[in-house]
Amino acid sequence: MKSRTEIEQYYLSGKRFFRNIDFDFGESFENSSFENAIFEYCYFGVEFNNSNFKNAKFIECNMKSTNFTNCDFSNAEIRESLMEAIDFKGSKIPNLIFENNTSYGAKVKLNSETLEIEYNIHQLNSELYKYIPEFEKITDHSNDENLYSVFGDLSIVLVKEIIKNENLSDLITNSFRFFNYLSDKNDKEIDNLLVVGIYEGLYHSEKCNDIARKLLNEKAKETYEFNLENGIMNKASR
Incomplete structure (x- = not known):
């Protein structure tokens, strides 16, 4: 035909x-x-x-x-x-x-x-885009159902944004505002998502660590510092 x-x-x-x-x-x-x-x-x-x-x-x-x-x-x-x-x-x-x-x-x-x-789209990724519209505009949305993929992509973008900028951009401040919001949920699974999906990508840059300490609230900072100390040190000792 x-x-x-x-x-x-x-x-x-x-x-x-x-x-x-x-x-x-x-x-x-x-x-x-x-x-x-x-x-x-x-x-x-x-x-x-x-x-x-x-x-x-x-x-x-x-x-x-x-x-x-x-x-x-x-x-x-x-x-x-x-x-x-x-x-x-x-x-x-x-x-x-x-x-x-x-x-x-x-x-x-x-x-x-x-x-x-x-x-x-996963509900948490939907919230992520709402808090961080700068990231929502540049991501390809191909993994919107997958939390760890989207959070991992954000971590890569965030590290580059922090390293290349002298001042805090909207993407940086909105990202950490979102991390604080998630941390306040007091959910261990979400805390693990933040550590594995986001924080582990920041740990290897001193500049990123300094920004995290400055912008994270007390609860989020406690999780960040604990896993920075235990995660990085444990890996280094292997």
């Missing part, structure tokens, strides 16, 4: 299964009907606005750069597919199953109110 006409004739003949089909023929598929169709390993990347996908299934498809505006996805399923630069605005999605889909390697979800693709 190499044209919209062939695709439509295939569907109108009563066939509903599309496998390994590339729909990017340089043609628009707007106002199409694919009710009850099953798409496996298909590539889209075209205009499907105002089309009917009721009860359709998309399994492991490449849906990048596809326009699905004002479509009907009632009772449809979209699973394990690539979802970069997708437009679902104005579409109907009652009972749509949207599972295990990714964008740039990260799992995503479809916001049922805005109909926008959003990254799944």
Whole structure:
């Protein structure tokens, strides 16, 4: 099948299964009907606005750069597919199953109110971005579900920021404000996240240690100093 006409004739003949089909023929598929169709390993990347996908299934498809505006996805399923630069605005999605889909390697979800693709994000990472918008703007969000990955990335960025700047930047002050906020939760798992995810990256720079001692509150500083002394010294003695 190499044209919209062939695709439509295939569907109108009563066939509903599309496998390994590339729909990017340089043609628009707007106002199409694919009710009850099953798409496996298909590539889209075209205009499907105002089309009917009721009860359709998309399994492991490449849906990048596809326009699905004002479509009907009632009772449809979209699973394990690539979802970069997708437009679902104005579409109907009652009972749509949207599972295990990714964008740039990260799992995503479809916001049922805005109909926008959003990254799944761990609650603490969401709080991190709220406290440190400077970091939120420069990170790639590919690991937003993973706490230790995001905190580790922040640690690397923070060390570079401290070393290269004579004065305290917003990223630096907001980072330590966030660490103090987390420390005040009195949660041992969060304290361990701070040590392993953040502090261990700072320990090897005296300048970073000085800034940490200056900006951390008493509880956070106690955790920082204890693990600086015990962690670094224990490693050095091995």
